[in-house]
Amino acid sequence: MQASGQDTILDCLLNIKRTMDPTLAFRYSCGHGMCGSDAVSINGTPALLCTATVEQWAIQPQKPQENAFRRTGVRTDDIEAALESASSPSDPSKTPVSQSGDSSASSAPSSDQGDWGVISLSALPGFPVQRDLIADIDSMLEQIIKLKPYLQADGVLATTDEGKVDVFEYLQRPDQLAKYEVLSNCIACGVCEGSCPVFAGGDAFIGPAALVNASRFINDSRDRATDARMDAIDTADGIAACQSVRACSRQCPKGIDVGEEIWQLIAQVRER
Incomplete structure (x- = not known):
């Protein structure tokens, strides 16, 4: 050809x-x-x-x-x-x-x-091979879902003094948006997982993709589940299993510095 x-x-x-x-x-x-x-x-x-x-x-x-x-x-x-x-x-x-x-x-x-x-x-390393170039990435997706990758607000519908719905309740300042905007570009491709020498199907390490998705909401000023999210990653197979090799950052197709984001998570957990 x-x-x-x-x-x-x-x-x-x-x-x-x-x-x-x-x-x-x-x-x-x-x-x-x-x-x-x-x-x-x-x-x-x-x-x-x-x-x-x-x-x-x-x-x-x-x-x-x-x-x-x-x-x-x-x-x-x-x-x-x-x-x-x-x-x-x-x-x-x-x-x-x-x-x-x-x-x-x-x-x-x-x-x-x-x-x-x-x-x-x-096929992508770190995952079981289904056939030829197709890897089974279900373990990665399960780890992401486990950390509840969606906004958890307080559930209270804000209203104005006139009793109308306050549509500006969740407006953010540019600096608030900048804390997680890049992380929202993650497409869960698994490239960071395949690059990580610690990750092996999610059994011993929750994986960089799941941690990046957790960081996206931990850094969102509108989210009200920060403590619960911190508890979920502060485990033996969470950030404690990360060896800070930072291979996960090298080939991210969306330009996310995955290793740096995980290091910031480690710092946040230690400081709380």
């Missing part, structure tokens, strides 16, 4: 699925980095298929390390054969594509651009 440097990896996978292998399984929805459903591991780094381009992620063929992450059941000789095929001279009008177990693929643009090299894909 042909691919240009500006093509997204999602474009390439859709092309493969439509023209070469209809059984290839991967998850996507909006295709514009807004839904977060297409998070996978690209060259060992969690990222979104729809925002990752061939030019950004293609690397020159090289043999994988013995301890490199690869999907269960993949055969080493299959990977080596794919890499040798990608690195050997061939007709530039043709693109060698590998369908080996770790979903490695080599995409070549037009002959005047040369060979882009190899892009290795696998």
